[in-house]
Structure formats: C-alpha cells, structure tokens
Amino acid sequence: ELALVDAALAAGVPLLGICRGMQLLNVALGGTLVQHISGHAEVPGVFGRHPVKPVPGTSYAAAVPEETSVPTFHHQAVDxxxxxxxxxxxxxxxxxxAVELPGTHWVLGVQWHPEMGEDLRVMEALVSAAAAG
Known part of the structure; x- marks a missing residue:
C-alpha cells in the first residue's frame, strides 16, 4: 500500500486517502500516528458520527466550507x-x-468515510480533479 501511495504521488495523479488511507499517506511522507484515541468509534463494529471543521484556505475547505458531521470509525490518528x-x-x-499536500496535483486524506455518508462533496472534488488532470 505504501508503494501505491508513492507511485500515485510520483505520477501526479489525484489521490484520495480514506481513513487508513489518510494514515498511510501521512506515514508515506514520514509522519507518525497516535496508536489509540478514544471517542471516534462510538460502538465497536459500528460507524459513528462526529463533526469536523475545515481549515479556511485549504482544498478541503473549498469543497466543504462549513463544519459537517461525518461517518467515522477509527482509533488511530495523525500525530x-x-x-x-x-x-x-x-x-x-x-x-x-483531513490532510492535504499543497502543490501541482490534488492530494487529500480524510479520516472518515465519505463514501458511507450522504454528503458527496469530497468524492465530487476527487472526480473533478481527475477530470481536470
């Protein structure tokens, strides 16, 4: 999986890391993880929800400018x-x-599962980046 992240970054293709994919993106670029956090997986084996707030001026905020509730199930996080x-x-x-790699191509990682929710803006941003690329 790390080789796939490296190949996508080297090729300059749009890249969306979801949950563990965001963690892999971070580790591939030399980052570290908190091995266990509480409160982001409400019931074992069941997706929960919690709000996330975008950082103004980022690509994520361009796609989703307001605080939103996201479907989540994780116990590790970026350190x-x-x-x-x-x-x-x-x-x-x-x-x-959420993390992103500012530069010439679209690279975003989100800790939640946008494919599991009703809000499709993250997925639409990926499709737009791929269509433009």
Whole structure:
C-alpha cells in the first residue's frame, strides 16, 4: 500500500486517502500516528458520527466550507504530519481529520468515510480533479 501511495504521488495523479488511507499517506511522507484515541468509534463494529471543521484556505475547505458531521470509525490518528502535508480539518477534540499536500496535483486524506455518508462533496472534488488532470 505504501508503494501505491508513492507511485500515485510520483505520477501526479489525484489521490484520495480514506481513513487508513489518510494514515498511510501521512506515514508515506514520514509522519507518525497516535496508536489509540478514544471517542471516534462510538460502538465497536459500528460507524459513528462526529463533526469536523475545515481549515479556511485549504482544498478541503473549498469543497466543504462549513463544519459537517461525518461517518467515522477509527482509533488511530495523525500525530506528527508527514513532510509537506498540512491539516485541512479537525475534530472538536483537536484530532486531525483531513490532510492535504499543497502543490501541482490534488492530494487529500480524510479520516472518515465519505463514501458511507450522504454528503458527496469530497468524492465530487476527487472526480473533478481527475477530470481536470
């Protein structure tokens, strides 16, 4: 999986990392993870929801400018950001919920599962980036 992240970054193709994919993106760029956090998986084996707040001026905020409730199920999170990554959304407890790699192509990682919710804007942003690329 790390090789796939590296190949996508090297090829300059749009990249969306979802949940563990965001964590892999961070690790691939030299970042670290918190091995266990509480409160982001409400019931074992069941998706929960919590709000995330975008960082103004980021690509994520361009797609989703307001705080939203997202479907989530994770117990690990970004600790130290990987080289070049910036945080583009946070949970209320300060957990990094989205990261991106500013530059010439679209790279976004989200800690939640946009494919599991009703809000399709993250997926639409990926499709737009791919169509433009």
């Amino acid at each position: 130290r950001l990987g080289s070049g990554l910036i945080a583009s959304a946070y949970a209320a407890d300060g957990t990094v919920e």
